[in-house]
Each structure stands twice: as C-alpha cells, then as structure tokens.
Amino acid sequence: xxxxxxxxxxxxxxxxxxxxxxxxxxxxxxxxxxxxxxxxxxxxxxxxxxxxxxxxxxxxxxxxxxxxxxxxxxxxxxxxxxxxxxxxxxxxxxxxxxxxxxxxxxxxxxxxxxxxxxxxxxxxxxxxxxxxxxxxxxxxxxxxxxxxxxxxxxxxxxxxxxxxxxxxxxxxxxxxxxxxxxxxxxxxxxxxxxxxxxxxxxxxxxxxxxxxxxxxxxxxxxxxxxxxxxxxxxxxxxxxxxxxxxxxxxxxxxxxxxxxxxxxxxxxxxxxxxxxxxxxxxxxxxxxxxxxxxxxxxxxxxxxxxxxxxxxxxxxxxxxxxxxxxxxxxxxxxxxxxxxxxxxxxxxxxxxxxxxxxxxxxxxxxxxxxxxxxxxxxxxxxxxxxxxxxxxxxxxxxxxxxxxxxxxxxxxxxxxxxxxxxxxxxxxxxxxxxxxxxxxxxxxxxxxxxxxxxxxxxxxxxxxxxxxxxxxxxxxxxxxxxxxxxxxxxxxxxxxxxxxxxxxxxx
Numbered sequence: 001x002x003x004x005x006x007x008x009x010x011x012x013x014x015x016x017x018x019x020x021x022x023x024x025x026x027x028x029x030x031x032x033x034x035x036x037x038x039x040x041x042x043x044x045x046x047x048x049x050x051x052x053x054x055x056x057x058x059x060x061x062x063x064x065x066x067x068x069x070x071x072x073x074x075x076x077x078x079x080x081x082x083x084x085x086x087x088x089x090x091x092x093x094x095x096x097x098x099x100x101x102x103x104x105x106x107x108x109x110x111x112x113x114x115x116x117x118x119x120x121x122x123x124x125x126x127x128x129x130x131x132x133x134x135x136x137x138x139x140x141x142x143x144x145x146x147x148x149x150x151x152x153x154x155x156x157x158x159x160x161x162x163x164x165x166x167x168x169x170x171x172x173x174x175x176x177x178x179x180x181x182x183x184x185x186x187x188x189x190x191x192x193x194x195x196x197x198x199x200x201x202x203x204x205x206x207x208x209x210x211x212x213x214x215x216x217x218x219x220x221x222x223x224x225x226x227x228x229x230x231x232x233x234x235x236x237x238x239x240x241x242x243x244x245x246x247x248x249x250x251x252x253x254x255x256x257x258x259x260x261x262x263x264x265x266x267x268x269x270x271x272x273x274x275x276x277x278x279x280x281x282x283x284x285x286x287x288x289x290x291x292x293x294x295x296x297x298x299x300x301x302x303x304x305x306x307x308x309x310x311x312x313x314x315x316x317x318x319x320x321x322x323x324x325x326x327x328x329x330x331x332x333x334x335x336x337x338x339x340x341x342x343x344x345x346x347x348x349x350x351x352x353x354x355x356x357x358x359x360x361x362x363x364x365x366x367x368x369x370x371x372x373x374x375x376x377x378x379x380x381x382x383x384x385x386x387x388x389x390x391x392x393x394x395x396x397x398x399x400x401x402x403x404x405x406x407x408x409x410x411x412x413x414x415x416x417x418x419x420x421x422x423x424x425x426x427x428x429x430x431x432x433x434x435x436x437x438x439x440x441x442x443x444x445x446x447x448x449x450x451x452x453x454x455x456x457x458x459x460x461x462x463x464x465x466x467x468x469x470x471x472x473x474x475x476x477x478x479x480x481x482x483x484x485x486x487x488x489x490x491x492x493x494x495x496x497x498x499x500x501x502x503x504x505x506x507x
Contacts, residue, residue, distance in 0.1 A: 005070060006169040007246050013170070014251075015259050017177040018243055020332030022234045022264040023184065025105055025301070028329060031228060032272040033296030036208055038224045039215030046216065046225035047265075054441060055229035056261050057434040058397070060426065061404070062235055063253045064414040066244030067421075072343035073238040074485070076245065077400075081408055086485035087400050088344070091238035093477030094392040095340040096360075098237075100368040101381045102334050103161070107153035107373075108133075109326035112302060116309060116319030125306035130378075137375035141464055150373035157334070158365040164335050165342055165357045169246050173335055184328040185267070191321040192270055195277035198312065204280020207290040208272055223448075226441045231389055233264055234333075236397035238340040245343075254422035275300070282308045298378075301326060338364065350490035371469075379461050380469050386458060387470040390449045392477065398442040405435035 008014040035043040069079040073088030111133070115121060121128040130136045135147050164172040195201060215221045234240055244253070276290070282304070283290045295304050309319040338361060345356045371380050405411050411431045419425045458466045 005246065007248065008174055009170050011247070011251055011256060013174040013178060014243060014247055015256055015263075016181045017173055017332075017336070018234075018240060018256075018260045019263045020177045020181045020184075021239050021243070021336035022232065022260060022333075023181075023267050023329050024232075024234075024333035025109075025326055025330045026232055027264070027268045028188075028271045028275070028326060029297050029300045031232065031268040032208065032275040033294065033300070034224055034228050035272055036276070036294060038221040039212045040207070041209040041211035042213050042215055043221065043225065046222045047228065050222070050225040050229040051261065051265060053433040054226055054438045055233045055235065056257060057430055058230075058235040058401070058438060059233060059240060059257045059261055060254060060418055060430065061401070061414065061434060062240035063244040063257055064418050066241040067247055067249075067251070067253060068414065068417045070245050072242050072245065072347045073340065074344050075347040076241055078485075078489075080404070080410060084403055084408070086481045087396065087403060088238070089481035089484045090396045090399070090478060091236075091241075092341050092344045093481055094237045094388055094396060095239070095337045096364055097384060097388050097392070097473055097477060099334065099337045099341070099364045101372060101384045102330065102337060103157045103365075103368050104150070104154055104372045104377065104381055106157045106327060106330035106334055107150060108302060109323050109330055110153045110157070111149065112306070113320060113323040113327055115306075116316050116323055119306070119310050119316060119319070121306045121310070123310070125310070126303045128306075129302045134378055135375050136378055139376055141376075141462070142371065142380070142468070143374055143376045144370075145375040147373050147375065147377070150377070151369065154369060154373050155365075157331070158361065158368065160331070161334055161338055162357055162361040162365075165339060165361065166354055168353060169339075173339060176335060177332060180328045180332050184325055184332070187321050187328070188267070188270060188274065188325045191318065191325065192274035192277070194314075194318060194321070195274045195281070198277060198281035200280040200282075200284025201277035202280065203284060204276040204278065204290055205273065207280065207294075208276035223441065223445060227390075227445060230393065230397065230442075232268060233261060234336070236400065237393050238344075239336045242340045242343050243336070250421065252422050253418055254424040254426065258424065278305070278308055281312065285311055298382075348484070348487070348489060376465070379465050383458055383461055383465055383470045384473060387453075387474050391446070391453070391470075392474050394442055394446045394449070395474075398439055398446055401434060401439050401442070405431070405439070411435055 008017070035047070038046075065076045065080065069076040071079060073091040074085050075088070077088035078085040121133075133147075133149060135145070137143050137145065164176050166172065167175070230236060247253075247256075279290055279293050282293045286293065293304065305322055306319065309315040309322075312318060341360045341364070342353070342356045345351065345360050346353060349356075351359075371377065374380075404414070411434065415426050415430060453466075453470070457463060458470060
C-alpha cells in the first residue's frame with residue numbers, strides 16, 4: 001500500500017510555490033549584469049534559445065520524475081533505477097549546502113530593510129558593509145569571531161523557515177507562496193515604476209537594451225546564457241522534482257512548466273529594467289558613464305543600491321521596497337531549498353514531518369550559525385555559492401541527464417508520462433534538446449570551470465577556505481550521497497510498489 005503523501009490544494013498553489021522558488025535574489029542581482037556584459041539587448045537571443053533548448057526541457061524532466069515516481073529526489077531516482085539513488089542524494093546534498101549560506105543573504109537583506117528607514121549606512125556604504133556591518137577580517141584562516149548584527153537575524157531566518165516547513169506542504173509552503181509571491185511582484189513593480197521616473201533612467205535602459213550583435217559570435221556569451229537559465233530556474237538540484245511530487249495525478253505538467261519558466265524570465269527582464277534605470281540615475285548624478293557604476297551580486301545589492309538610495313528623493317522608501325523584495329524573493333527560495341532535504345529524510349527514514357524538519361533544519365542552521373555570521377563569513381559564503389552553483393549543480397545535472405538519457409534510456413518513457421497528462425505534447429525535439437544539446441553545454445561549463453578553479457583558485461580568496469568550503473564541501477556531498485544510497489530504506493513497501501516503474505510500466 002502506498003504511503004500517504006502531502007499534496008498541493010490546487011495547481012495554482014504549486015505554480016506560485018514554484019515561481020517563489022525560481023525567483024530568488026539571483027534574478028535581481030545577477031541577470032541584469034550578465035545580460036549587460038554579454039551583448040545587452042542582443043543577449044535576449046541566446047537567453048531565449050537557452051530557455052527553450054535547456055531550461056524548459058530540464059524543467060519538464062524534473063516534473064516528470066517527481067510526478068511519475070511520487071517522491072523526493074533519492075526516492076524518485078531509486079524508483080527510476082535502484083542504482084540511481086545516489087544522484088538524488090547528490091541533489092539533496094547540494095540543497096543542504098545552499099541552505100547554509102542562502103539564509104545569511106536573507107538575514108543581511110532583513111537588516112538592510114530596516115537600515116533603509118534611516119539610511120544607516122551613511123556616506124560610505126562600502127565601508128559600512130565591510131567594516132561596520134560585517135566586521136570583515138583579513139585573516140587567511142577561518143575565524144570564529146561572531147558578529148551579533150548578523151547572528152540574530154540569521155537565527156530569526158532559520159526559526160521562520162522551520163516554522164513554515166513544520167506546517168507542511170499546503171498549509172506552510174503553499175500559504176507562504178500565496179501571500180509572498182504576489183506581494184513580491186507588487187513591490188518590485190512599484191520599485192521599477194519609481195526607477196523609470198528617475199533622471200538618467202533612459203541612459204541606463206539604453207545601456208541595458210542596446211544590442212551588441214557582434215557578441216553573438218562569441219561562444220562565452222552563449223554559455224553565459226545557458227548558465228543563467230540553469231542558475232535561475234531552480235532545475236537539476238531537486239526543488240522542482242520535489243514540488244511536482246505533491247501534484248495531483250491528473251495535472252497538466254507542461255502547461256504548468258511553461259507558466260513557471262516564462263514568469264521567472266519575465267521577472268528577470270523586469271529586474272533588469274529596474275536595476276539599470278536606477279544605475280542610469282547613479283551615473284547621471286555622478287557625471288560618469290553607466291559602465292562605471294555597473295556591478296552585480298553582493299556589491300550591487302549592499303553597496304551600490306544603498307549609495308543610490310542616499311542620493312535620491314524619497315530614497316528610504318526606495319530602499320524599503322528593494323530590500324523588502326530581496327527578503328521575499330530570498331525567503332521563498334530558502335524554504336524550497338530546505339524542503340528538498342526534509343522530504344528526502346522523511347522518505348528514506350520513515351519519520352514524521354516535525355522530527356525531519358527539526359533534524360535537517362537544526363543541522364543546517366547549526367553549520368550556518370557556526371561559520372557564516374563571523375568576520376570571515378563573507379569569503380566562506382562567496383566560495384560556497386560559487387562552487388555549489390558552478391561545480392555542484394552543473395555536475396549533478398550533467399550526470400543525471402547522461403544516466404537518464406544514455407545509460408537507462410528512459411527519456412521516451414518519461415515523455416510518454418508527460419504527454420499522457422499535458423496539453424503541450426512533447427516529441428523528438430525534447431529528447432534532442434535534453435539528450436544532446438543540454439549535456440554538451442553542461443560538460444563544457446563544468447570542464448571550463450573546473451580547470452579555471454584548479455589553475456587560478458577563486459578570486460584571491462585564501463586557499464584554505466577554497467579547499468575546505470569549495471572543493472571539500474562538494475567532495476563531501478558526493479561521498480555522503482553514495483553512503484546514504486547504501487543505507488537501507490525504512491519504507492521497503494514503497495520501493496516494491498514501484499518495481500514496475502523500472503521496466504516502464506505505468507504506475
């Protein structure tokens with residue numbers, strides 16, 4: 001008999017939750033810069049190609065795995081084939097690593113939300129962020145000098161995350177998505193409208209959208225487009241697979257996937273408009289070109305934007321909207337990341353939701369609170385993020401698709417499952433994109449990034465931090481994945497029930 005599994009109350013709730021996961025801080029601070037650096041308006045072409053040939057096909061694959069095999073990544077891959085379970089645990093391990101540092105970014109955004117009321121960063125946002133707020137240390141080794149101004153909001157983030165997860169899929173995650181996702185879109189839309197009326201906004205938008213057609217001849221631009229799609233759509237590391245496992249058995253999967261994918265991309269374009277309109281204003285009041293004020297990531301969010309807030313009329317309101325949007329985008333993504341790990345532990349060890357949440361969340365929160373809110377926490381966060389995104393996610397995505405498409409040859413079977421439920425029917429093109437184009441791009445990305453990291457280290461960060469939290473963390477994830485896959489299942493009936501799935505029998 002199949003164990004009762006939680007479920008979304010409606011497909012709309014699932015779509016909102018999936019959008020909440022996909023739309024994270026990277027949409028706001030990464031996409032605008034990537035687009036600007038890789039051809040401006042011309043980047044839309046490789047971006048759309050990457051979305052259609054890799055992002056959406058992989059999203060459909062995640063939906064098919066989760067929905068057909070009704071489980072977290074380890075259970076879904078185990079049901080696909082008994083020797084594929086470790087791939088699912090690899091995805092879970094990556095989510096565990098991401099959760100440890102992603103919570104810190106949300107904690108920073110919470111503090112800056114309140115800083116915005118009085119522009120607490122003063123006249124030098126860069127010095128305030130590095131020294132007054134984070135108390136950054138130049139120590140080459142890992143320090144355990146805790147920063148109270150980060151520890152406390154980080155603890156709040158973890159408490160709230162675990163509280164949402166304890167309430168479950170529908171009452172917790174679903175309710176959060178129904179409230180936060182529309183609020184996030186409304187807040188960011190107001191911010192964008194305000195930015196468009198700033199003096200110099202047109203100059204910023206011109207810099208963002210002006211196409212550099214010659215950039216399309218550079219392979220690096222196309223690789224950047226594929227990388228952006230993978231990093232922003234939450235595919236290949238268990239989130240969408242887990243979320244789709246809670247869908248009703250008659251759900252239109254491909255239509256849902258298209259809504260999520262294009263909603264995510266629309267938000268990225270909206271973020272680009274808002275960010276570059278604002279940067280155009282900054283360039284205008286500084287008397288410099290836009291390219292002199294362009295930045296991305298942490299520098300854009302916590303240094304450049306506070307400086308802009310301090311210089312504009314009604315700046316505090318703009319800051320409240322911006323950092324409020326970061327909090328909402330970050331928190332919904334954070335919840336989805338931890339849910340992957342919770343679901344895997346529930347399935348494997350046959351324990352209740354509350355013990356699973358407290359066990360998983362407690363372990364992740366302990367690591368997060370031990371290493372990240374310290375004077376060397378910024379370097380650790382940067383390394384964890386880079387290796388998880390560029391080595392971990394890319395690596396597991398490549399292995400997963402090669403195993404599914406070429407070793408087990410299950411793409412046709414999964415395509416049949418999608419077509420039996422969905423309004424948009426898939427065919428040879430889906431298998432071609434997913435089985436040939438996607439692994440080729442992923443292999444190039446992984447090899448190039450690995451060689452670069454081995455030869456050049458990472459951005460001047462001390463080697464002890466790179467080796468421990470970069471290479472060390474990713475190797476540990478793979479070792480743990482193999483060991484966990486060898487651990488006996490507590491719910492053996494769940495596996496027996498799905499034995500037929502391995503030979504393609506419909507379940």
